[in-house]
Amino acid sequence: MQTLYKVISIVVFFFFLTPNGHSQDIAVNRVEPPSWWVGMENSNLQLLVHGTNISRTVPTIDYPGIAIKSTVTLESPNYLFVNLDIGKTTKAGTFLIRFQGDKGSVVYDYELKTKRNSKHVGPSIDASDVMYLITPDRFSNGDTLNDSTDDTLENVDRANLDGRHGGDIKGIMDHLAYIEELGVTTLWLNPFLENDQPKYSYHGYGISDFYKTDPRFGTNDDFLDLVEKCHDKGIKMVMDQVFNHCGAGHWWMEDLPSKDWLNQWDDFTRTSYTNISISDPYKSNTDLDLHTKGWFDRNLPDLNQNNKYLSTYLIQNSIWWIEYADLDGIRMDTYPYPDKDVMATWGRTIEEEYPNFYLVAETSEEQAASLSYWNRDELNKDGYRSNINSLSDYPLYYAMVRAFGKDNDTYRLYEALAYDFLYSTPFSHKIFNGNHDVARVFHQLDKNKDKVKLSMAFMLTTRGIPQIYYGDEILLDGNKPDGLLRRDFPGGWKSDDRNAFSRDGRSKDENEVFDYVSTILKWRKNATEIHKGNLVHYKPIEDVYVYFRYLEDRSTMVIINNSEKDHSTYDLGRFQESLDGFSKGTDILTGEVMGSVGSITLPKHTAKIIQLTN
Known part of the structure; x- marks a missing residue:
């Protein structure tokens, strides 16, 4: 069993009196990233160290090839940022960081591992792939013992549409045969990291620990096991990450490194959700700030990527998960909401470390002209380039809804693709006829299975990288509220009255659509055209x-x-x-x-x- 946080070995630990006569402790509670690798393209590593009065210590390291370049303290005395240089010839191993105070010290064991051989010859994910999007809490409950835990606030309540239902990583592993039978090549999971919120935490987008799997889903080791089992079956893994916000229950919320760690307002201020304010040549700063610095919700504090220590922390978090879990891609949530220059740096940094690694941005834009701002090889008119190689193609999604839904306007498909001249790499767009934020495709298309089949046939044969939302292949229904469109997969719970993972547990229509989709997917694997x-x-x-x-x-x-x-x-x-x-x-x-x-x-x-x- 790998442990996320190392045990701190206290060599000398003294209490000493401060000038006002109170005792003062020194402690290290956590160091993030919790480990790193030798052989990285970028030799720099920023360690965020959190612990009682840690800023009042001086760190030292005695390990060949590692040098402390600088240390930085911010407003809270309980944070210290230690900037390291890891030489190209440094050997993997464990070294000690000694934090020396005036009258005592603590030491921390830190591990350097050997980097994987992860230079991709071609794109890690491309148009030969088809993604299968799963909301882990709603797919299958493989381990009932972790449904509620002593370490997390919200307990399982399957009767609550917005509550925890108990789906987990083991439930996904238990049904890899179903996923393989369907014929997809890639899994994308809605965020599985810890969301320690009192309610509405199942979706995963209120992260309370960027380095820890939510215990109600499993452990970090469970996720590693899932990735390994997927890779053994030729199935790739995309991780859903969030830079725009964290959860109100994040461990640092009770002790922020600095006030500007968050975008803070005198009163709660919600984002305007106006993506076009980024590319609008006539935008006001007021509109721009409201969009990028407003909060998604009261329980989702907005992170300030202009704090360079936070932006480095987030970028390193992506690199850590890529290397730690052997990821094949990252889907970045709410891409147009964080600081766009930091996001461009993120894309460029990942590309330098992992050439051809797949990065797809969630870009909820209905108009191709606005979406194209984020997908250009050349600079935009304002001098900006995002360094993103794939976008969520919402214009094509809406075209599908209008073509196969009530409008029955097939021209919309032709028209949407005719605007591809606006993009640099439209063939790398992620295309979809449903996801976790919109009504189920079966609902959108008037519960007409034939229209669902048409949308699947189009999506799986036009340009782009297709993505199917779990259950759409068996006509799961659902519209807002979110709890309905993210409904449980039938048969994922032992108490379910039917098991739609098996042919016998599905209706005639469900099997018809499943077979239709599966037939296309299996043919598609060898259809190089x-x-x-x-x-x-x-x-x-x-x-x-x-x-x-x-x-x-x-x-x-x-x-x-x-x-x-x-x-x-x-x-x-x-x-x-x-x-x-x-x-x-x-x-x-x-x-x-x-x-x-x-x-x-x-x-x-x-x-x-x-x-x-x-």
């Missing part, structure tokens, strides 16, 4: 949308009939420029072989994914 190919599409006519994904020697034609009309004979003549050189094809969904590519039968509300051959 989908992974690396170009895209050409044709303007929809009468709600039939046709596009091709192609390489020099491979091509797949996708036909989406989003109309109420059956076509007994659908003429393909309009698409001849993309059909030249191909004489037949196979529909991967039905196995139907086309003897020619002149026309096809096209039922209403049906997609055809036709792999073309000579």
Whole structure:
């Protein structure tokens, strides 16, 4: 069992009198990051040391290759920032940091490990992958003994929509066979770090310890075990991280290093949620500050990334988890809300340490013009570049809702993709038809399973890196409040009246959609034209949308009939420029072989994914 915080060995510990006659202790409660690695590209390491009167000590280290460059104290006497230089030839091992006070000292054992061989030849996650997003508390309860703990405030209450339901890491591990059967290649978990809040803590976005797995989900070792089991099955892992805010229950809230550790207001001030204030050339500072410095909620204190010690702490936290857990990607929550220059530094620093590592930003923007601000290889007009290689493609999400939902406006898909000229790397966008913040796709599409299937067919064959929200593959329903759209997966609890992880526990419609999605996913794993190919599409006519994904020697034609009309004979003549050189094809969904590519039968509300051959 690995321990997160090392036991402090007290060599000499004295009480001594301060000038006012009171006794003064020296202690070290924690050091973060809790460990580090030799062989890193960046030799600098900032240690945040917290403990009673630790700022009144002088640290020393006697270990070959490690030098203390500087120490910094802020407003609280209980913090000391120790800046180290770790030489390129430094050996892995454990060394002692001695904190010497006027009349006593404490020492701390700190471990340096050997860095993994994690230089990626290509992108760690790319368009050959499909993500599966899980809200851990709502997926499966594998260990009932950790549902409530003595160390956390909120206990399990499955009857409460906003409460803890007991899902955990073991529950995910117990159902890796289901995830493998579905055919996804990557897991993305909503944050699993400790959220020690009195209520509404299940979602994971109110972090109270940036280095500790929430004990109701398991331990750090449990997460490492999950990652290893996933990797053994060829499944990658994306970690959800949060820089914009922490939870009100974070351990430092009772003793902030400095007042400017947070964005503080005279009275509680909520963010305006106005992302466009970042890129708006005419913005006022008042609007900008309200968006970036306002709090998401009273229980989510807004972190001030302009404090350079905090920004370094956060960036190092990302590097620590990448190295510690062998991550394949990071999804950054609320990306446009923290200081944008610090976030650009974060992206650049990760790229320097881990070339081609996948970073995807949550960018909830409905308009492509605004979203493109965060995805440019060249500088924006204001001189800014975000250094992010993937964005959450909300414009395409809303296009799907309008195309397959009540609007039934298929042109929206064509139009959304036509705006790709605004982006530098649209083929690396994370695309989705549902997530933990929006109504379930089944609900959005009027509980029409055929429309859900169309949205899945489109999402899994157009450009980008697809992401499926857990349960959407079996038509889970739900709308706001959040507790309903983040509902429990049926069968994840022993008391459930059915087990939708098994075929026998699903309805006919649920199995139909599961099989449909799984068929596409399993074909997609070897469809290099989908992974690396170009895209050409044709303007929809009468709600039939046709596009091709192609390489020099491979091509797949996708036909989406989003109309109420059956076509007994659908003429393909309009698409001849993309059909030249191909004489037949196979529909991967039905196995139907086309003897020619002149026309096809096209039922209403049906997609055809036709792999073309000579």
